[in-house]
Amino acid sequence: MRDFIKLPLVLFLVALIAGMILGVTNYLTKEPIRMQHEMALRNAREELFPDSEFITLEELSLSEENDNVIAVYESQKDGILVGYIVTMEKTGYAGAILLNYGITIDGMITGVNVGTNSETPGLGAKASDVEFTGQFIGKKNVTLVKGTAIADDEISAITAATITSQAVVDGVNQAIVVSDLVMEK
Amino acid sequence: MKSLKKIFLNGIVDENPIFRLMLGLCPTLAVTTAAINGVGMGLAATFVLVGSNLVVSLLKKLIPEKIRIPAFIVIIATFVTVVQLVMEATLPSLFNALGIFIPLIVVNCIILSRAEIFASKNTPLAAVIDGLGMGLGFTLAITLLAAFRELLGNGTLFGLTVMGSTYEPALIFIMAPGGFILLGFILAFLNAMRKEGA
Amino acid sequence: MFKELLTSAIAIGIIGLVFGIILAFAAKFFHVQIDSKIAAIRAALPGINCGGCGYPGCDLFAEKVSTGEARVNGCPVSSKEQKAEIAKIMGVEQEDVEPLFAVVRCIGTNDKVTMKYEYEGIQDCAALAALGGGNKGCEYSCLGMGNCSRVCPTDAIEIDNGIAIVDRKKCIACGKCAIECPRDVISLIPKSAEPIIMCSSLNRGKEVKSVCKVGCIGCGICKKVCQFDAIEMKDNNPIIDYKKCEDCGLCAEKCPTGCIEFDFKKRKIAFIEEEKCIGCTLCKKACQFEAVEGERKEIHKIISDKCVGCRACYEACPTDAVHLISR
Numbered sequence: 001m002r003d004f005i006k007l008p009l010v011l012f013l014v015a016l017i018a019g020m021i022l023g024v025t026n027y028l029t030k031e032p033i034r035m036q037h038e039m040a041l042r043n044a045r046e047e048l049f050p051d052s053e054f055i056t057l058e059e060l061s062l063s064e065e066n067d068n069v070i071a072v073y074e075s076q077k078d079g080i081l082v083g084y085i086v087t088m089e090k091t092g093y094a095g096a097i098l099l100n101y102g103i104t105i106d107g108m109i110t111g112v113n114v115g116t117n118s119e120t121p122g123l124g125a126k127a128s129d130v131e132f133t134g135q136f137i138g139k140k141n142v143t144l145v146k147g148t149a150i151a152d153d154e155i156s157a158i159t160a161a162t163i164t165s166q167a168v169v170d171g172v173n174q175a176i177v178v179s180d181l182v183m184e185k
Numbered sequence: 186m187k188s189l190k191k192i193f194l195n196g197i198v199d200e201n202p203i204f205r206l207m208l209g210l211c212p213t214l215a216v217t218t219a220a221i222n223g224v225g226m227g228l229a230a231t232f233v234l235v236g237s238n239l240v241v242s243l244l245k246k247l248i249p250e251k252i253r254i255p256a257f258i259v260i261i262a263t264f265v266t267v268v269q270l271v272m273e274a275t276l277p278s279l280f281n282a283l284g285i286f287i288p289l290i291v292v293n294c295i296i297l298s299r300a301e302i303f304a305s306k307n308t309p310l311a312a313v314i315d316g317l318g319m320g321l322g323f324t325l326a327i328t329l330l331a332a333f334r335e336l337l338g339n340g341t342l343f344g345l346t347v348m349g350s351t352y353e354p355a356l357i358f359i360m361a362p363g364g365f366i367l368l369g370f371i372l373a374f375l376n377a378m379r380k381e382g383a
Numbered sequence: 384m385f386k387e388l389l390t391s392a393i394a395i396g397i398i399g400l401v402f403g404i405i406l407a408f409a410a411k412f413f414h415v416q417i418d419s420k421i422a423a424i425r426a427a428l429p430g431i432n433c434g435g436c437g438y439p440g441c442d443l444f445a446e447k448v449s450t451g452e453a454r455v456n457g458c459p460v461s462s463k464e465q466k467a468e469i470a471k472i473m474g475v476e477q478e479d480v481e482p483l484f485a486v487v488r489c490i491g492t493n494d495k496v497t498m499k500y501e502y503e504g505i506q507d508c509a510a511l512a513a514l515g516g517g518n519k520g521c522e523y524s525c526l527g528m529g530n531c532s533r534v535c536p537t538d539a540i541e542i543d544n545g546i547a548i549v550d551r552k553k554c555i556a557c558g559k560c561a562i563e564c565p566r567d568v569i570s571l572i573p574k575s576a577e578p579i580i581m582c583s584s585l586n587r588g589k590e591v592k593s594v595c596k597v598g599c600i601g602c603g604i605c606k607k608v609c610q611f612d613a614i615e616m617k618d619n620n621p622i623i624d625y626k627k628c629e630d631c632g633l634c635a636e637k638c639p640t641g642c643i644e645f646d647f648k649k650r651k652i653a654f655i656e657e658e659k660c661i662g663c664t665l666c667k668k669a670c671q672f673e674a675v676e677g678e679r680k681e682i683h684k685i686i687s688d689k690c691v692g693c694r695a696c697y698e699a700c701p702t703d704a705v706h707l708i709s710r
Contacts, residue, residue: 003410007252008403014248014256015399018263019392025267027387032274040277095284116277118284121219122339122359125282160356251410255402259395 041100044113048085048102049075057182066174070098072182081105084182086175090167094118097127097167101175105183109172112136124164132158132165136172144169189314196318203326204375208294212286213327214364220343223331225279226286227324229268234296234323235316236264241304242312257300258291265290295319333367334358420449420472427468428458433536435459435557448473459483459556481573483556485539485549488568488583489525490642493545495596496520509565517566519545520594523583525568531560577630577649580621582642587619592640599642605634610671611695631672631693651692651707653685659704666696666705 055074073085083104089096098115112133119125149156157165272280304312338358340348357363425445438444447453456466497520508528525546532540539553561569568583587601601619613627635645667675674690677683697705
C-alpha cells in the first residue's frame with residue numbers, strides 16, 4: 001500500500017522539478033533561437049535577391065503534393081515584383097534539408113541556399129558549398145547527372161552524394177512550379 | 186573507496202567507455218565524420234554525464250528501487266534537453282551537424298550505466314569526478330576517431346585543409362564501413378600496447 | 384513566464400504521476416519472491432564475473448552460496464572483509480582459508496632437456512602433445528606453447544625458454560590455467576608455500592636423468608630429511624603437505640637435482656624475546672635442528688648457526704616470545 005503512494009509521488013516530484021527546469025530553459029532560449037532562425041533567413045534572402053524587400057505570402061492553398069513547402073516570399077525591388085523565394089523541406093540522405101530557392105518571374109533560378117540539415121560532412125554536407133549550388137544560377141528546369149554536366153540544363157552531382165544532390169534538384173524544379181502557381185493567382 | 190584522482194583517470198584510461206567498456210558506440214560511429222563534431226558531441230555528453238551523476242548521487246536515498254530507471258531517465262533527459270536548447274540558441278551549425286544524435290544522448294549507454302553502477306552508490310563528489318573522467322575519456326576517444334576519419338576521408342582536420350590538393354580523399358572513411366574498420370584498428374593497436382606493457 | 388513554466392512542469396509531472404501509479408501496480412502484480420539473502424550476498428561480492436569460483440557469474444555464485452552448494456569463502460578475489468560479510472549473512476563461522484596460487488610444476492627449460500625433434504607448427508600445447516608426446520624428452524613436461532598464458536585473466540603467466548612461469552602476485556587462483564593445461568602440470572597451492580616441488584615426472588632415476596637435467600629422480604631424500612614428516616612420495620613424485628611443512632627448506636637444500644624451489648634469501652632466523660621467555664623448553668623440544676639452548680626456567684637462546692628458519696619454535700611458544708626475522 002505504501003508503494004502506491006511513494007512510487008507515484010516520487011516520480012511526480014522528479015518529473016515536476018524536471019518540467020520546471022525545462023520550462024525556465026525554454027523561456028531563456030526561445031528568443032536566441034528565434035533570432036538564429038531569423039538571421040539564417042535574412043542571410044538566405046540576401047544571397048538570393050540582394051537589396052530587395054520581401055513580403056510573406058499568406059494563404060498559399062497549395063495542393064497536397066506541395067505539403068513540404070513551408071513558405072513563399074515575394075521579392076520586390078523598388079515596388080516591382082522580381083521573383084519569389086520558395087522555402088521548403090526535402091528529405092535528403094540523413095533527414096530533412098531546409099532549402100531556399102530564388103526564382104525570378106521568368107522561372108529562372110537566382111540561387112540555391114541550403115539551410116539546416118544533418119547530411120554527412122564531406123559528402124551530402126557539400127551541398128551547401130558554392131561549387132554545387134553555384135551550378136544552379138541562371139538555369140531553368142534542371143536534371144541531375146553524375147560526372148561532368150555538359151548540357152545547359154544539367155547539374156553535376158556531388159561525388160558519392162547522389163541522394164542529397166537529387167533532393168536539391170527535385171526541390172528546385174518543384175520551386176519553379178510553385179512560383180508559377182503563385183504568380184497565376 | 187578509490188582516490189578521486191584514480192576515479193578520474195579510470196574513465197580516461199583503464200575503463201575508457203569507448204576503447205575498454207565498449208559503451209556509447211552508436212554516436213561514436215555516427216558523428217565522428219568530422220573532428221569538430223567529435224569534440225562537440227563529447228562535451229555535450231560530458232555535461233549531461235556530470236549533471237546526471239551529480240543529481241542521481243544527491244537523490245540516491247530518496248529514489249525507491251522500483252522506480253530508479255524512470256527517475257534516472259527523467260533526470261538524464263532533462264539535462265539533454267537543456268543542452269539541446271542551449272546548443273540550438275548558441276551554436277546552430279554544431280546543432281545541425283549533430284542533428285538527431287543530441288536527443289539520443291538520453292539513451293547513450295555510458296550515461297545510464299554510470300548512473301546505475303556508480304552514481305547511485307557513491308558520494309556526489311566522487312560521482313562528479315567519475316562523470317568528468319568518463320566524459321573526457323569519451324570525448325578524447327571520439328575526437329581521435331573523428332580526426333582520423335576526417336583526415337583520411339576528406340583531407341581536412343577541424344575544417345582546415347591538411348592533405349595537399351593532390352590527395353584523393355578515401356571517401357570510405359567518411360562512410361559507415363570506414364568508421365567500423367578504423368575503430369577496429371585503433372582497438373587492436375591499444376590492445377597490443379596493453380599486452381606488451383603488462 | 385510563470386504560466387508557461389507551470390504548464391510544462393505540471394504536464395510532465397502528471398505523466399510521472401501516472402507512470403508511477405502504473406509501476407506501483409506492476410510491482411504488486413508481478414512481484415517475485417527473491418531470497419533477500421541472495422541479493423545481500425551478491426552485493427557483498429566484487430562482482431567482476433571472473434568465474435574464479437567455478438560458476439559462470441557472480442549472480443549464480445551468490446545463489447549457490449545461499450543454498451549451501453558453494454563455500455562461503457569460495458570467491459577467490461574477494462577481500463577478507465567481503466568473505467566475513469558473506470559468512471555473516473549465511474550465519475556461519477568464517478573459516479580462514481589460505482589464498483592460493485597456481486604453479487607450473489616443471490623447470491625443464493629448453494636448455495635443460497633433450498629434444499626429440501624440432502617443432503614448427505601451431506603454437507598450441509595440445510597440438511604439440513599429440514605429436515608423439517611432445518618434443519621434449521620427458522612425457523610429463525610443460526611444453527611451453529602458452530595455452531595457459533592465453534587463458535589467464537590477469538596476465539599472470541609468462542612463457543620463458545620453453546616453460547610457463549606464474550607470477551605469484553598476479554595470480555588470483557581462478558584455476559583456468561590448470562583446466563587448460565593438456566599435461567596437467569599446473570596445481571593450486573597456498574600463496575605462502577615456500578618449498579615447491581617443481582617436477583611432475585612419475586619416472587625415476589636414469590629414465591629421468593637421460594631426458595632432463597633438473598627432473599625429479601624419485602630418490603626420496605627430501606622425504607628422509609624432512610623433520611616434520613611433511614613429504615610423501617607418490618609414484619616417484621614428492622608431495623608436500625603444507626599443513627605440516629614448516630618452511631625450513633632442508634628438502635630443497637638436499638635435493639640432488641635441484642628440482643625443489645625455495646627462496647633461500649627469504650630464509651628467516653628465529654629470535655627469542657628475553658622479557659617474554661618463561662623458560663618452558665617447548666621451543667627446544669619442537670626444534671629438530673638443536674638450535675635452541677637453555678634449561679628449564681632459564682631464558683632460552685637461539686644458536687644462529689644451527690637455525691634454519693623453520694617455524695617450529697615459533698609455533699610452539701605459548702607466550703609469543705619467538706620472532707622470525709630476516710637474516
